[in-house]
Amino acid sequence: MAITNAFISSSIIPRSKLSSSHSQISLFESITHISLIRDGFGFRQNKYLLRASIDSTKTVGSYSSSDQEADSVPMPIVLIDQDSDSDATIVQLSFGDRLGALIDTMKALKDLGLDVAKGTVxxxxxxxxxxxxxTHLGxxxxxxxxxxxxxIRLTIINNLLKYHxxxxxxLAMGEAFGIKAPEKKxxxxxxxxxxxKADGPKRSLLCIETADRPGLLLEIIKIMADINVxxxxxxxxxxxxxxxxxxHVNxxxxxxxxxxxQVLINCLRYYLRRPETDEDSY
Known part of the structure; x- marks a missing residue:
């Protein structure tokens, strides 16, 4: 059952059932815990309720001040996977127990000229x-x-900042675009x-951990292209x-x-430590 122009409410699922096994819901198939209602759709886990308005795809969350005091802000994670599927780019998003079927995010991706071929929660x-x-639309x-x-990465993060x-x-992006900047820098x-690392005779595995910022992926790719990697x-x-x-590089x-x-490591380390470096300083 496609989730388009419909307003859906999930049954309230106790935490014991949610944590007892890996439960998976397809966004494009029949969902046993979902029923139609008139005034919007909600995803509830414990005290958190996710809603969308009747005339838009915006998703907003609501919870009481006591909930805010009781619950610490979870770690937001956005993962873009190019390896697991040969035909599609996989994007995975999590923010503790505060996300559900992100129709607003699907719309934002489609606005980039992309097609969400499949989605799961x-x-x-x-x-x-x-x-x-x-995949690319068309x-x-x-x-x-x-x-x-x-x-794609920045669109998802901006949506997360907007609705949560x-x-x-x-988030590192919270410094520039968020309501409250991270306390720890x-x-x-x-x-x-x-x-x-070695990854067979025809390629190597490059692993990078660094402070996040807008444009980081493009910066890394450009540095590698400059030395023909x-x-x-x-x-x-x-x-x-x-x-x-x-x-995976070669x-x-x-x-x-x-x-x-070693040349690659030195180049990446030099530029990633200096986000203010401009192109004229090569």
Whole structure:
């Protein structure tokens, strides 16, 4: 059953049932816990209620002040996976137990010229994970362009900040766009960790952990392109203030040798520690 122009309410599911097993709900199939109502749709887990208005796809959350005091702000995580599916880019979003079927996010992705081929909501313990399988609209091909991948990431984060403003205190983007900036800032000189590992004879695995900021993915890709390192695929993981990215890379169809690996590490470390560096300082 497609969730379009319908208003849906999930049954109130006790925490014991949600945490006892991995329960999965497809956004595009019949859902046993969902029934039609007239005044909107809700997803409730414990005290949190997710709603959409009758004439828009905006999703807003409401909870009492006592709930705010009792619940700490969970870790927001946005994961873009290019490895697990050969035909689609997988985007996974979680924010504790505060997210459900994100119709507003699906609309924002479609506004980028993308198609959400499939979507699922999975509950693991107390965390709700929403997963989208994304392709280019019309071509049904996965997203390869780094600029579009970064636009996807920032679109999802901006939506999270818009509809869950409390997330701003746990996100690096909250510094510029959120209501409340993170209290703890990362020292980028300390936070940056870069490793190159063997990944077979024809490619290497590049692992990067650094302070998140807008345009980070494009910056990393550009640095690699400048030294002719090719990116085959990637997993882009935004965890609050930190970006944890892995890239399958090669140099002219072969794995990186130790010398080139060190050059790559040095280049990335230099620029990732200096987000204010402009192109004229190369």
């Amino acid at each position: 999975t509950t693991e313990g107390s965390v709700i994970q929403t997963k989208f399988f994304i 071509t049904a091909r996965k997203v390869e362009d780094p600029d579009m991948l970064e636009r 403003p409390e997330s701003s205190e746990r 990362l020292d980028v000189d300390i936070a940056t960790h870069i490793h190159v 090719n990116v085959e695929s990637a997993e882009i993981d935004t965890e609050g203030l930190v970006a944890k990215d892995t890239f 140099y002219r169809g072969a794995a990186l040798n130790s010398s080139l690996s």
